[in-house]
Every structure is written in structure tokens, then in C-alpha cells.
Amino acid sequence: MIHRLDPLQDLVLKASLRARGHSLERRRHRDVNRSAAVWTSEVRIGSSIGTAISIVLATRGCSHALGISGGCTMCSYLLDGTNERVSSENIIRQFESAITQFEHVAVPVSVKMYTSGSFLDPAEVPVDARHAILNYLSKDERIREVVLESRPQYVTTESLGEISELLSGKTVEIGMGLESGSDIIRALCVNKGFSTEDFQRAVTIAREHDVGTRAYILVKPPFLTERDALIDSLNAAVTAASMGVTTLSVNPVNIQRATLVEKMWQNGEYRPPWLWTVVEMLILARARISTDVRIVCDPVAAGKPRGTHNCGVCDGTVTAAIRKFSLDQDVTSLVSLTCDCKSIWRHVLRCQDVSLSASSHNMHVHNPFLT
Numbered sequence: 001m002i003h004r005l006d007p008l009q010d011l012v013l014k015a016s017l018r019a020r021g022h023s024l025e026r027r028r029h030r031d032v033n034r035s036a037a038v039w040t041s042e043v044r045i046g047s048s049i050g051t052a053i054s055i056v057l058a059t060r061g062c063s064h065a066l067g068i069s070g071g072c073t074m075c076s077y078l079l080d081g082t083n084e085r086v087s088s089e090n091i092i093r094q095f096e097s098a099i100t101q102f103e104h105v106a107v108p109v110s111v112k113m114y115t116s117g118s119f120l121d122p123a124e125v126p127v128d129a130r131h132a133i134l135n136y137l138s139k140d141e142r143i144r145e146v147v148l149e150s151r152p153q154y155v156t157t158e159s160l161g162e163i164s165e166l167l168s169g170k171t172v173e174i175g176m177g178l179e180s181g182s183d184i185i186r187a188l189c190v191n192k193g194f195s196t197e198d199f200q201r202a203v204t205i206a207r208e209h210d211v212g213t214r215a216y217i218l219v220k221p222p223f224l225t226e227r228d229a230l231i232d233s234l235n236a237a238v239t240a241a242s243m244g245v246t247t248l249s250v251n252p253v254n255i256q257r258a259t260l261v262e263k264m265w266q267n268g269e270y271r272p273p274w275l276w277t278v279v280e281m282l283i284l285a286r287a288r289i290s291t292d293v294r295i296v297c298d299p300v301a302a303g304k305p306r307g308t309h310n311c312g313v314c315d316g317t318v319t320a321a322i323r324k325f326s327l328d329q330d331v332t333s334l335v336s337l338t339c340d341c342k343s344i345w346r347h348v349l350r351c352q353d354v355s356l357s358a359s360s361h362n363m364h365v366h367n368p369f370l371t
């Protein structure tokens with residue numbers, strides 16, 4: 001199967017590289033002693049509502065995106081990294097100056113450690129800096145939950161051994177982008193560069209160390225119709241849950257700069273998913289997956305042309321209902337949503353592939369559902 005996919009895979013890889021273009025040269029100068037971003041939000045931690053402190057460390061960027069693969073088709077995180085050399089001391093200073101801003105937030109606290117790639121990749125966060133950050137987190141009793149992001153290949157017995165030892169007593173999750181349950185869609189539509197088997201291996205290692213896992217599920221990678229995107233994301237959620245992940249984070253595609261998705265969107269060949277697709281996916285996933293697995297969704301740029309959107313009238317209400325569901329896991333507020341545009345969305349689900357095959361070149365002209 002892999003051999004038959006090779007030529008297509010090669011095309012996607014080259015298109016991703018072309019879309020990346022001069023991103024590396026366009027990265028702005030950064031103070032390497034300050035994190036790239038830090039913010040707080042409300043979050044459910046166990047049975048309480050507390051504060052999530054999200055910290056994005058400025059690193060050299062994702063190794064997958066920096067390499068010859070060109071990175072994932074929808075991700076511009078490479079632009080958030082820096083071309084300056086970032087030492088362990090710099091990373092530790094970034095972390096400390098970020099976390100100390102939030103000494104008086106409501107408890108319990110969840111800390112989400114992001115980079116523009118993988119926190120567990122030693123090329124981004126050197127092992128001694130990682131150790132110092134984990135050590136700091138272990139000593140702060142307000143912190144009940146820690147979420148770290150990584151590609152599966154950096155989830156090893158060594159890195160997980162360190163995490164489980166230092167953070168014992170806290171809930172820990174490693175967030176990984178499964179994106180799709182299908183190896184073919186993950187390879188050809190996302191250019192992700194790892195298999196379902198790789199993901200499963202990482203989940204197993206995490207479980208062996210009593211560490212939870214959070215699967216990121218992409219809604220509507222490029223080249224899928226709205227209906228296929230709904231089916232694919234639901235399938236991914238069910239697959240991830242059956243592998244033993246503890247949380248599903250549902251991420252509708254948003255249009256990021258210098259990506260293949262942005263090129264397609266500019267050419268009228270891609271529309272971000274309807275909010276209705278996200279709502280339907282969440283309702284179906286919640287019905288099919290054990291309530292032991294939390295399902296969350298905080299859509300980026302919701303209601304805007306570059307984000308998941310509906311008609312413009314109902315976007316705010318639908319997004320608020322999605323955020324409420326993420327906190328209480330109750331689908332009632334999702335099921336009761338309604339708007340005139342829902343019937344157009346249903347029509348898209350039924351007919352979009354027919355419209356696309358009828359006029360693929362001019363589909364943005366003839367197909368109102370792509371705007």
C-alpha cells in the first residue's frame with residue numbers, strides 16, 4: 001500500500017514545501033528569554049472548574065516542519081519559532097517569566113506547555129531544560145494537571161520515566177496530533193509523517209507510565225468533502241478512544257499563513273468546516289465514546305472566514321455552545337441549536353462531492369458552499 005501511495009505522497013510533500021516557501025527567512029527576531037505567548041482560560045480539571053495557564057515556548061520550531069517533508073498541510077507554527085540559537089538557560093528563563101505572572105489565579109491550575117512543535121523533542125527543548133521545567137511544576141501544589149505536546153516519536157521510556165517520576169500525584173497528559181484515524185488521509189491530506197501504529201506505541205508507553213494522552217483530531221483536512229470530513233473525524237475519535245487515550249481535542253482546520261491549506265483557500269479550493277459539522281461530530285462522538293474519555297473543542301477563529309464558520313448569524317451562539325459542551329460534556333445545548341443555514345449545510349453533506357466532480361476547476365464560482 002505504501003508503495004502505491006509514494007507518488008501521491010511525493011506530490012503532497014512538494015506542495016507543502018512550496019507553500020512553506022520562505023517561512024524560515026520570514027521568522028521575526030525574538031527575545032529568546034521571553035516565551036512566544038502566554039494566556040489563561042477557564043478549564044475543567046477533574047470535577048472542578050479552574051484555570052489553564054498556556055505557555056508557548058519560543059524554540060527553533062518543529063523538526064518535522066524544518067525538515068525536508070515541509071511539515072503538515074495546515075500548520076504554520078514554523079513561523080512562530082526563532083532563527084536565533086535558544087539555549088537551555090533561555091528556555092528556562094522563558095518558562096519562569098511566564099509562569100510567575102500567574103501567582104494569583106483561581107485554583108486548581110492546569111499548565112499547558114506548548115512549543116511550536118514538540119516539548120519532548122530534545123532538539124527543541126534540551127533535556128536539562130525539560131528537567132528543570134518539570135521539576136518546577138512538580139513543586140507547585142496549585143498545579144493539578146500538566147499537558148505537554150509532542151509528536152509520538154519523542155514519547156520514549158526515558159522521557160516518560162522522567163515525567164511520571166517528577167509529576168507523580170498530578171494528572172499528566174501528552175497531547176499528540178493523531179488528526180485522522182486513516183493512515184492514508186493522515187499521509188496524503190495532512191502530510192503528518194507517522195502512522196496509527198506509531199501513535200498507538202506512544203499511547204502504550206504513556207499508559208505503562210500512568211500518564212494520560214490527549215489525541216488531537218483534525219476536522220476537515222484538505223481534499224475531503226464536508227461529509228467525508230465528518231466521517232473521518234468521527235472515525236479518528238473512535239479509533240483514538242479505542243487505543244486508550246484519556247482526552248480527545250477536536251480541532252477544526254483554520255487557515256494559517258504559508259500553508260498548503262492557505263494556498264487552496266486562496267484559490268477557492270478549500271472552505272474551513274462548517275460549525276454544524278463540528279457540532280454533529282461532537283454529538284456523535286459523545287454518544288459513541290465512553291464518558292471516561294473527555295471530549296473538548298476550542299475552535300480557533302470560529303465565525304471568521306479563516307476559521308470554522310456557518311452563516312454569520314448563528315456563529316457566536318454555536319461556538320458558545322461548543323465551548324460550554326467542552327466544560328460540562330453535556331450535549332443538550334448542542335442538540336437544541338438551530339438556524340436557517342442548517343438546511344444548506346445538510347445539502348452540502350448530501351451533494352458536495354457531486355458538485356465538485358461536475359466542475360472541479362470552477363467549483364468556487366459555481367458552488368456557493370465553498371465561500
Ligand code: SF4
Nearest residue numbers: 062065071072075117
Ligand atoms: S502540526 Fe505539529 S507536527 Fe505538524 S508541522 Fe505543526 S507542529 Fe509540526
Ligand SMILES: [Zn+2]
Nearest residue numbers: 311314339341
Ligand atoms: Zn446560521
